[in-house]
Amino acid sequence: xxxxxxxxxxxxxxxxxxxxxxxxxxxxxxxxxxxxxxxxxxxxxxxxxxxxxxxxxxxxxxxxxxxxxxxxx
Amino acid sequence: xxxxxxxxxxxxxxxxxxxxxxxxxxxxxxxxxxxxxxxxxxxxxxxxxxxxxxxxxxxxxxxxxxxxxxxxxxxxxxxxxxxxxxxxxxxxxxxxxxxxxxxxxxxxxxxxxxxxxxxxxxxxxxxxxxxxxxxxxxxxxxxxxxxxxxxxxxxxxxxxxxxxxxxxxxxxxxx
Amino acid sequence: xxxxxxxxxxxxxxxxxxxxxxxxxxxxxxxxxxxxxxxxxxxxxxxxxxxxxxxxxxxxxxxxxxxxxxxxxxxxxxxxxxxxxxxxxxxxxxxxxxxxxxxxxxxxxxxxxxxxxxxxxxxxxxxxxxxxxxxxxxxxxxxxxxxxxxxxxxxxxxxxxxxxxxxxxxxxxxxxxxxxxxxxxxxxxxxxxxxxxxxxxxxxxxxxxxxxxxxxxxxxxxxxxxxxxxxxxxxxxxxxxxxxxxxxxxxxxxxxxxxxxxxxxxxxxxxxxxxxxxxxxxxxxxxxxxxxxxxxxxxxxxxxxxxxxxxxxxxxxxxxxxxxxxxxxxxxxxxxxxxxxxxxxxxxxxxxxxxxxxxxxxxxxxxxxxxxxxxxxxxxxxxxxxxxxxxxxxxxxxxxxxxxxxxxxxxxxxxxxxxxxxxxxxxx
Numbered sequence: 001x002x003x004x005x006x007x008x009x010x011x012x013x014x015x016x017x018x019x020x021x022x023x024x025x026x027x028x029x030x031x032x033x034x035x036x037x038x039x040x041x042x043x044x045x046x047x048x049x050x051x052x053x054x055x056x057x058x059x060x061x062x063x064x065x066x067x068x069x070x071x072x073x
Numbered sequence: 074x075x076x077x078x079x080x081x082x083x084x085x086x087x088x089x090x091x092x093x094x095x096x097x098x099x100x101x102x103x104x105x106x107x108x109x110x111x112x113x114x115x116x117x118x119x120x121x122x123x124x125x126x127x128x129x130x131x132x133x134x135x136x137x138x139x140x141x142x143x144x145x146x147x148x149x150x151x152x153x154x155x156x157x158x159x160x161x162x163x164x165x166x167x168x169x170x171x172x173x174x175x176x177x178x179x180x181x182x183x184x185x186x187x188x189x190x191x192x193x194x195x196x197x198x199x200x201x202x203x204x205x206x207x208x209x210x211x212x213x214x215x216x217x218x219x220x221x222x223x224x225x226x227x228x229x230x231x232x233x234x235x236x237x238x239x240x241x242x243x244x245x246x247x248x
Numbered sequence: 249x250x251x252x253x254x255x256x257x258x259x260x261x262x263x264x265x266x267x268x269x270x271x272x273x274x275x276x277x278x279x280x281x282x283x284x285x286x287x288x289x290x291x292x293x294x295x296x297x298x299x300x301x302x303x304x305x306x307x308x309x310x311x312x313x314x315x316x317x318x319x320x321x322x323x324x325x326x327x328x329x330x331x332x333x334x335x336x337x338x339x340x341x342x343x344x345x346x347x348x349x350x351x352x353x354x355x356x357x358x359x360x361x362x363x364x365x366x367x368x369x370x371x372x373x374x375x376x377x378x379x380x381x382x383x384x385x386x387x388x389x390x391x392x393x394x395x396x397x398x399x400x401x402x403x404x405x406x407x408x409x410x411x412x413x414x415x416x417x418x419x420x421x422x423x424x425x426x427x428x429x430x431x432x433x434x435x436x437x438x439x440x441x442x443x444x445x446x447x448x449x450x451x452x453x454x455x456x457x458x459x460x461x462x463x464x465x466x467x468x469x470x471x472x473x474x475x476x477x478x479x480x481x482x483x484x485x486x487x488x489x490x491x492x493x494x495x496x497x498x499x500x501x502x503x504x505x506x507x508x509x510x511x512x513x514x515x516x517x518x519x520x521x522x523x524x525x526x527x528x529x530x531x532x533x534x535x536x537x538x539x540x541x542x543x544x545x546x547x548x549x550x551x552x553x554x555x556x557x558x559x560x561x562x563x564x565x566x567x568x569x570x571x572x573x574x575x576x577x578x579x580x581x582x583x584x585x586x587x588x589x590x591x592x593x594x595x596x597x598x599x600x601x602x603x604x605x606x607x608x609x610x611x612x613x614x615x616x617x618x619x620x621x622x623x624x625x626x627x628x629x630x631x632x633x634x635x636x637x638x639x640x641x642x643x644x645x646x647x648x649x650x651x652x653x654x655x656x657x658x659x660x661x662x663x664x665x666x667x668x669x670x671x672x673x674x675x676x
Contacts, residue, residue: 023440024484026208027172027201030142031488031538036545036569036577039482039492039534042638044314044343044671045623047359052318056646056663058587058611059553059561060498062532066410066433067442067482068490072145072209072304073227073405076556079527083497086445086479148307207438226407229352230307 026071033070104205107222111136111215112203116193119171119180124193126168130219133160133243135167135236137212138201139192141182142173146210149228154188156233156240164244166190170200172209214239217247258515305355305405308634310347314671317341318642320367320663327660329374329383336386336663337367343671350402359399359416366392370661372510372517373595373608382595384660385517387508395420399427409434412446425452431478440484444494448476456507465519470503488538496530511606512596520607522592528555545569547581559612561587562652567621576626583619586652595657613659616650619643634675642667 024032031037040046050061105111115125126134137153139146157167167190171179176194183192195201204213207226214223214236223239225232320336328334340363347357371387399416414429431446452472459466480494504526510517535548546568553561567581590612592605600606623640644665648658 023438024487025198025201026206026211026438027138027140027198028487029209029484030140030174031540032484032490033142034538034545036571037488037490037536037538039536041569042625042671043359044312044345045638045640045669047361048314048316048341048343048669052667053585056611056644057561057585057617058555058559058590059551059563059585060496060528060530060555061551061563062478062480062494062496062530064431064446064478064496065442065444065480065482065492065494067435067444067480067492068484068536070143070209070304071435071439072143073229076527079529079554079556082495082529083477083499086477086495086497144304144307229305231352 029069029071032068033072037068039065039068104207104224105213105221106224109221111213111219111221113219114200114203116170116195116200118191119176119183119194124168124191126215126219129166129168129215131217131247132163133165133217133240133247134215135165135212135240136204136215137167137169137210138172138204138206139169139210140172141178143209145228147182147186148230149210149232150186150188152230152233154190156237157190159237160240160244164247165240168193170195172196172198172201214243216243305353305403306347306349308349308675310345310673310675312343312345312636312671312673314343314638314669315341316343316667316669318665318667320665323384323386323660326381327384329376329385332384333368333386335367337365337369340364353405354402355405356400356402359397359401361397363395363397364392365395370509370610372512373660374512374517375596382657382660393421395423401429408436408439422455422457423452424455425450427451442482444478444480444482446478448478450474450476452502454503454507467503467505467507467519470507472500472502472504474498474500488540490536492532492534494532496532498526498528498530500526500528505607506609509607509609511594511608513600513606514598518606520609521605522590522607523557523605526555526557529553543571545571553587557612558591559587559589561585575628576624579621579623579625581621581623583621584616584650585619585646586616586650587614588651588653589614595659608659610659610661610663613648613662614651614653614655615646615648615659615662616652617644617646618650619645632676636671636673636675638669638671638673640667640669642669 035041050063053061111126113125113127115123118124126136135153137149139150153167157165169190169192171192171194173179173194174196176196179192179194210228212225213221214225216222222243225236317338317340319338322334322336325334342362344360345357347355349355368386371385374383374385376383395418397416397418399414401412401414403410403412409432411432412430416427418425427448427450429446429448431444433442433444435442450473453469454472455469456466458468476496476498478494478496480492482490482492484490501524504524505522506520509520511520531552533550536545538545547566549563549565551563553559553563562585564584565581567579570578572578590607592601592603593607593612595608595613597606619642621640621642623638625636625638628635644667646662646664648655648662
């Protein structure tokens with residue numbers, strides 16, 4: 001396993017135990033629940049833009065991933 | 074970056090993701106559970122008058138923590154109101170705790186979607202800490218002696234049916 | 249007669265032949281090479297379908313429709329061989345999204361899109377000895393080309409995690425692709441930290457429109473398979489800020505060349521030939537931060553890309569979401585992109601490469617691009633219906649001068665465009 005693989009593994013494990021960084025309580029998530037705080041507030045626009053850039057440029061855009069938001073239920 | 078390095082990345086990502094999902098770390102503060110006595114408190118309602126949990130002793134109480142920005146809360150409010158109307162006022166009551174930092178948002182919300190039960194305002198978030206709220210919404214079903222008998226975490230349409238059965242059981246005990 | 253003047257006579261004669269051919273092609277209505285010929289549907293990547301941030305199933309039915317139209321700038325005459333078509337593509341896109349809750353712990357989303365393309369597309373790059381310029385030779389005029397995409401995704405919500413399955417297809421007259429994906433998320437630290445991961449696979453088949461007269465050496469039916477994996481972590485930093493980092497890796501193999509493009513090798517346009525494997529890595533970092541005093545939210549994204557064709561790219565995207573009276577939102581944004589070239593790319597070749605590869609496609613050339621966008625959104629409450637309207641404009645310009653590094657020869661086929669979009673959404 002290369003050094004990069006080991007680093008990613010460490011980051012993955014470390015990320016799961018990140019207390020200390022100002023933990024926001026479940027009832028304090030009003031701002032995080034705002035639509036403009038979403039990773040992609042408008043799915044249609046994000047899909048269209050990603051597709052258009054993808055057809056004109058070589059790069060792959062990263063994506064996926066949840067988190068943030070209301071955290072309800 | 075060498076080609077060999079590039080090719081080893083998927084393996085690393087897979088391991089990192091798996092390691093992450095298997096990690097079952099502790100989550101959240103110690104929460105009150107069934108069997109615990111509900112902490113006494115008094116707080117101002119959204120209209121300004123003071124209300125205490127003690128004043129509900131002798132009745133089965135559904136203590137519901139909600140906020141105007143919480144979508145499942147919006148779903149639960151009318152359903153809880155309907156549930157409340159199925160029982161006598163001396164048997165079952167609903168007391169809501171609103172945690173909006175700006176109580177005006179809660180008042181606006183209730184103006185558009187009124188319910189028949191009172192809401193106290195706790196913008197500083199002291200009560201959720203004392204009760205160990207782990208998610209929004211969270212509700213505590215408290216019996217006539219002031220002991221928590223059930224904790225409802227989150228709310229999904231259909232949950233009111235299970236609640237109805239539990240309320241009925243607790244109401245029957247005290248008569 | 250000296251060799252060089254004999255050669256230049258030969259080159260001139262060849263160019264004249266090509267011009268005659270191009271004019272003939274223009275007269276013959278012909279299907280244009282689809283832009284996507286090389287692309288997997290962007291929806292093939294897991295997560296691109298738009299995973300919700302909050303791990304909460306939707307509680308309302310949602311329907312969204314969007315229409316966009318963009319027209320690529322005509323090529324300046326200095327970049328085109330004399331007598332050539334200069335107009336490029338005009339593209340219409342219709343998008344539809346339907347989402348619904350399914351029981352207590354599930355929701356399902358359907359994404360449909362239909363795209364119509366008409367116009368001319370780049371064929372190969374040539375060197376015009378008379379003017380000393382590198383010029384783009386275009387393929388002939390075309391009939392409309394259409395593409396239909398569909399993606400279905402179902403998500404199940406546990407108490408602190410989610411699992412999603414997706415499947416879709418992309419179809420065009422000469423192209424078919426199917427994709428599947430699986431992804432999951434898991435929350436930690438009172439939902440302040442979320443880990444996500446996913447796998448995706450795509451199976452593509454291209455059946456290039458044949459042209460026995462002008463392109464007898466065009467490949468026939470070809471396949472391509474790709475697999476991707478991604479992992480991400482998001483962290484809430486404060487009540488008003490959250491960050492996310494994801495790493496995506498994609499491996500593709502099969503026919504990765506463009507069957508409709510050519511590259512000039514020692515004066516002769518030969519079919520585009522690229523490696524039969526490609527490994528790609530994308531690292532994305534995102535920030536979302538709300539400023540209460542301004543009632544606005546900042547979005548900042550950076551994407552780093554690297555592949556084993558030696559292309560390295562950077563993308564910076566900055567947007568400001570300004571709320572006005574909670575009813576209106578105005579969103580100006582800017583995007584900067586820069587890529588280096590594929591190691592086997594060249595505008596044209598004096599001699600064949602040792603590995604036999606050749607490509608003059610602008611998408612593999614070094615360049616930078618700058619995009620300016622403005623978007624407006626309005627929300628109205630109509631009884632039980634939550635209605636949304638939006639409209640946007642984007643100006644995209646690409647140029648070798650915008651690239652990070654120094655570019656010796658700009659590919660004449662770089663594209664710029666104006667895009668207009670409108671949309672409507674309803675939640676009930």
